[in-house]
Amino acid sequence: MGEHSQEHRLSEILKAVSDQTRRSLLTTLVQEGPLRVTELAGRYDMSLNAVSKHIKVLEAAGLVTRKTLGRVHLIEADLDPVHAVDDWFGQLRSIWELRLERLGELLEEGNDRDE
Amino acid sequence: MGEHSQEHRLSEILKAVSDQTRRSLLTTLVQEGPLRVTELAGRYDMSLNAVSKHIKVLEAAGLVTRKTLGRVHLIEADLDPVHAVDDWFGQLRSIWELRLERLGELLEEGNDRDE
DNA sequence: AGGTTATTCAACCAAATGGGTGAACATTCG
């Protein structure tokens, strides 16, 4: 699997949750369970279409799935993609600690020579 | 403390890391320690100015700090703000589990009535 | 002082984003 697409996927997820409205939508879905588009939209001072578009962004990022029942679209949160974010930050932190370790070793070596 | 500014701060951080170039910059800084702007820029097929602007975005998000030594600006990674992201996702997950718990209780009650 | 180096500022540009409106498409209801 290309790293490019992985990187792109991560960007998509992070961008999706970088918007306050979309975070709010996701929170609502997480705490109340699956909801219709209209129901969701009703809670925001924003057109139905705007909310519909936000949902599509979340959907593209995989943070939300859709079950179409007749004319009703049930939107449900899916937190799986969050793992990718956790992983990236985790990786970053371990790289960080690895460097600090190496730095510490270098300092000790320096002390050995001094003493 | 207004929640608005907190929300805005979170958006700023997430937006900062939602860009592939900026994630790469951050990774480089984390693994190699503080670097000059020019040094950083040299690694990308992109103008120095473009990189400089990316650094400013990371700086505004608090993911990077700057030490100006003469004409040289040393850029250093700072992973503290990542906690805010962790916290948000953590919160989201606990809300999720809380709902599933309540859902489970409701199902059990239903079973009680049936049996 | 004058020239080179490191970095930002300012202006510009194309593309993406977040929002709005009206029409189109399905589906359900009377």
Place this chain on the structure above:
DNA sequence: CGAATGTTCACCCATTTGGTTGAATAACCT
């Protein structure tokens, strides 16, 4: 069938974003 409902599609618009180039600023080096 015809009307109402739920949702998306197609445009339009202003702002932001990521990039460019050229000028300005600041500091170092003869």
